[in-house]
Amino acid sequence: MIERKVVIATHGTLAEGFLSALNIIVGENENLTAVNCYTTPDFNLEETVSRVLAEAEGKELFVFTDLLGGSVNNGFFARLNDYKFHLITNTSLGLLMDCSLTNPNADELREKLGSGQFSAVYCNDLCENMELDEDDL
């Protein structure tokens, strides 16, 4: 089985906060990494995304971000067409806890997110299902 890697990436220190909460409730998990974005003035999103993807080389990577439409999610979304990983956004603590405990594969994750129990979005499916607005002007 391919080794899994889970990255939580957010604006500010929310990622670290999620990790802190997970450590308390579920316990420590060495496959889980927090990436705080924009916490320094010279933060570079593209470099950070590339580093996260490079560090997960050969592993099955799940990236959880905070906000659909936010730049952190946009930054990862932009790499979905050249790198194979799972991107989930509008992440909640409940979803992270559930995933830490059940280690879902892509299909199970899709099922969880489709159930309505979590408000999160599996971005990979947006790539396939999105129809562009017509140029109405």
Place this chain on the structure above:
Amino acid sequence: MIKALRIDHRLVHGQVAFTWTHFLAATRIIVIDDKAAGDEFQKMALNMAKPAGVKLNVFSVEKALERAEKIDSLNDTVFIIFGCTKDASRYITSHPVFRELNLGGVTKKDNSKLYGDVVYLNPEEEEDLRAIQRTGCTLNIQQLPTTKKEVLDLLK
């Protein structure tokens, strides 16, 4: 009507899609950026990032100029986003009807100077912005509606 114009290298992202769009009560976002307009995947990503209920167009400078009069007279409250100073300058100098341009984010380059928040300008970009100023359009640097607005005058 056009409510606001902004240069932001991240185009549609959290600050734009949520905070500014809400503050301006914008009902349509028009991205004018040659690079994004020519990239189907990026257009899809922008469409994903747009706020619910807000219309989005992604135009090249040329295509936007063809539609400039129409854009100006839309019933929507329009928020125009440029990805770079060059495309902003090409649009505004060819269609010089705007009074104010907000600088949200211009990415850091090797030979660029920091002007405030995350606005880094190299000599070429300064020249683009001077050309915009010469049309009678003032420049300001403001990251969010709640942060202080600073006027930038490059013709001084």
